[in-house]
Amino acid sequence: MATSIVASKRPFLSLPFLLPSWSDSLALGSRRYQSSYRRTKQRLRVKPDATFGSSHQGHDQIIYNPPSSAPSVYHTPSKFLPSNDARRSMRIENAGNATESVQDLPNVYRSDPERKYHLTPADVEEIRKLRLSDPMTWSRHKLAKRFECSPLFIAMVCEASPEKKQIQRQVLEAVQSQWGSKRRMAREDRKLRREAWGRDE
Amino acid sequence: MKRVQLQRWSSTVLSPRARTVSRLHQHVFATGSRCQSTASPLQAESSAQEGPGDAGFEDVELMKHVRSAHRRKDMLKYPSPPVDAALNSAKLAALHARLYLPSRLPPQTLARALVDASADPNPDFNNESLATLGHDLLTYYTTEHLLCTYPRLPLTVIFAAMYAYAGPKTLAAMAREWGVEHASLPGGEVDPGLLQFRRVAPGSDLSVATYNNRTPRPYAAQKAWRMTVTSKIFYDDEFGDAIKGPATSGEGVTAELASATFVRAVMGAIYLHAGRPAAKRFFEQHFLSRHLNIAQLFNFSQPARDLARLCARENFELPVARIISETGRKSRHPVFVVGIFSGKDKLGEGAGASLIEARERAALAALKGWYLYSPLNVRVPSSMEEEGAAPWKPVYVDLGEVIV
Numbered sequence: 001m002a003t004s005i006v007a008s009k010r011p012f013l014s015l016p017f018l019l020p021s022w023s024d025s026l027a028l029g030s031r032r033y034q035s036s037y038r039r040t041k042q043r044l045r046v047k048p049d050a051t052f053g054s055s056h057q058g059h060d061q062i063i064y065n066p067p068s069s070a071p072s073v074y075h076t077p078s079k080f081l082p083s084n085d086a087r088r089s090m091r092i093e094n095a096g097n098a099t100e101s102v103q104d105l106p107n108v109y110r111s112d113p114e115r116k117y118h119l120t121p122a123d124v125e126e127i128r129k130l131r132l133s134d135p136m137t138w139s140r141h142k143l144a145k146r147f148e149c150s151p152l153f154i155a156m157v158c159e160a161s162p163e164k165k166q167i168q169r170q171v172l173e174a175v176q177s178q179w180g181s182k183r184r185m186a187r188e189d190r191k192l193r194r195e196a197w198g199r200d201e
Numbered sequence: 202m203k204r205v206q207l208q209r210w211s212s213t214v215l216s217p218r219a220r221t222v223s224r225l226h227q228h229v230f231a232t233g234s235r236c237q238s239t240a241s242p243l244q245a246e247s248s249a250q251e252g253p254g255d256a257g258f259e260d261v262e263l264m265k266h267v268r269s270a271h272r273r274k275d276m277l278k279y280p281s282p283p284v285d286a287a288l289n290s291a292k293l294a295a296l297h298a299r300l301y302l303p304s305r306l307p308p309q310t311l312a313r314a315l316v317d318a319s320a321d322p323n324p325d326f327n328n329e330s331l332a333t334l335g336h337d338l339l340t341y342y343t344t345e346h347l348l349c350t351y352p353r354l355p356l357t358v359i360f361a362a363m364y365a366y367a368g369p370k371t372l373a374a375m376a377r378e379w380g381v382e383h384a385s386l387p388g389g390e391v392d393p394g395l396l397q398f399r400r401v402a403p404g405s406d407l408s409v410a411t412y413n414n415r416t417p418r419p420y421a422a423q424k425a426w427r428m429t430v431t432s433k434i435f436y437d438d439e440f441g442d443a444i445k446g447p448a449t450s451g452e453g454v455t456a457e458l459a460s461a462t463f464v465r466a467v468m469g470a471i472y473l474h475a476g477r478p479a480a481k482r483f484f485e486q487h488f489l490s491r492h493l494n495i496a497q498l499f500n501f502s503q504p505a506r507d508l509a510r511l512c513a514r515e516n517f518e519l520p521v522a523r524i525i526s527e528t529g530r531k532s533r534h535p536v537f538v539v540g541i542f543s544g545k546d547k548l549g550e551g552a553g554a555s556l557i558e559a560r561e562r563a564a565l566a567a568l569k570g571w572y573l574y575s576p577l578n579v580r581v582p583s584s585m586e587e588e589g590a591a592p593w594k595p596v597y598v599d600l601g602e603v604i605v
Contacts, residue, residue, distance in 0.1 A: 070550050073496050073569035079517060079546040080571045082597060087577070102545050105523035108556050197553075197561045198501045200569075 128158040135164035279389035281321040287312035292394025303475035314466035317398035320387030328466035335469030345581040355602040360441035369461035376460035398459035504564035518544040522560040
């Protein structure tokens with residue numbers, strides 16, 4: 001049985017993990033000959049990529065394999081160049097087909113936040129009144145939902161009362177006092193990592 | 202070498218009744234040779250009044266010894282080495298040659314550049330005036346280089362870059378690289394090739410204002426008040442720090458500050474003796490040649506917001522973050538590559554372990570791309586001082602940084 005397998009020279013048999021489990025009993029994998037070494041070696045001879053070959057022998061060509069790294073910050077984007085800079089006109093020609101597919105790229109956020117600009121000064125007054133009158137009910141997010149704007153906008157037009165801020169601080173302290181050392185360190189590390197983004201580290 | 206010399210001076214000149222002299226005495230009495238007179242001007246002050254030309258000495262070599270001993274004694278009268286000692290100092294000549302200083306700069310001036318104001322308060326013999334000139338030249342050349350090469354840099358980055366190019370820490374490192382050694386104590390008898398300054402007394406608190414505060418800023422005593430970056434242009438020095446007056450006499454300076462003053466004084470001395478082109482060349486060879494990665498000086502807290510403000514100011518389309526590529530979204534170590542696009546133009550690209558991080562990094566790269574713009578063929582205003590310079594074309598001046 002073993003001799004017939006070797007004699008057949010079917011290439012996938014040189015790789016023992018391709019064999020079904022019954023072949024374990026034959027102890028094929030335990031024997032290594034010069035021929036099996038040669039076959040294994042043969043499998044590793046991968047044909048090089050077409051760009052490395054000499055298929056375009058008639059004319060000269062430039063192979064450009066860009067490295068997988070972020071572009072240098074010293075390379076100013078064409079949009080940021082002043083209008084009288086010579087590099088601006090030089091770059092526009094070769095940037096033609098690369099920008100076509102920009103609209104096809106997926107957005108980082110699910111949907112674009114559409115800007116409605118629908119709130120009137122009277123609405124803003126009402127937001128302030130509601131937030132001052134009952135800060136526990138009318139939180140930022142509830143106000144944002146009611147007036148169909150972002151919580152950031154609510155924070156821009158009004159501020160919570162000092163009592164509400166004090167209560168919120170106490171709630172936060174109560175929650176944080178329950179944290180163990182692991183969670184606390186993880187939170188601190190997260191904050192440090194976030195600060196490192198700004199320094200580009 | 203330095204220590205050995207100092208020990209010799211102090212034992213023979215500073216304390217005439219030192220152990221070596223008394224041993225010499227015993228030797229003199231034991232043998233009765235002419236060595237006796239060698240020690241005579243050293244062991245007693247009264248014998249110094251007789252002068253070296255006394256008839257009692259016949260030997261020429263002996264006369265030389267006596268004269269040199271008297272000269273050493275004269276040296277002690279001054280707080281810094283005499284001017285003619287500069288010609289005999291090997292250290293000074295070596296420093297002159299090592300820095301490849303122009304031959305028009307005499308070693309006497311280099312020796313003066315090595316004497317700090319804390320060592321010799323006489324302004325005719327210390328390096329204060331040279332250092333003032335050199336400091337102005339250094340900061341002028343650095344500023345014009347930075348402003349013309351990177352016209353869009355924010356002011357805080359300019360302050361940091363100025364400090365990196367011409368700040369006291371850099372200058373002290375340069376003095377160390379030049380091989381300038383410090384004298385333990387300043388005095389007329391030390392080698393003029395050593396940097397001489399009076400050190401700060403050990404244990405003194407440097408954080409306390411030892412320098413008389415000369416800042417013109419109103420309400421400078423209110424430490425808690427916010428200082429705007431713009432006010433630093435008016436009230437503070439070129440590094441954005443409060444202006445300090447010169448140290449009061451009798452107090453020491455740190456080795457860092459003394460070394461920085463020396464480097465500035467060398468710059469001023471080159472300008473005075475060899476002229477503007479030599480000073481400019483010296484600046485380019487020793488200061489501009491140092492590598493500074495300006496992109497590392499930035500620190501943003503909210504780059505995405507700043508970029509949106511920038512695009513609104515410059516009438517570009519609103520920046521949109523789009524995923525260029527990603528891998529392993531559901532794995533423990535995902536990588537997202539996000540690009541920030543304004544219309545069809547890519548402004549920046551960043552990679553991160555989360556979408557938020559990648560977006561922040563991309564916005565940061567876009568902002569740096571804006572701030573680190575550098576025009577082609579940069580010329581600085583001082584290049585017009587060269588002979589046969591091309592007519593001046595105005596440099597690019599930017600609106601200023603993004604203010605949110």
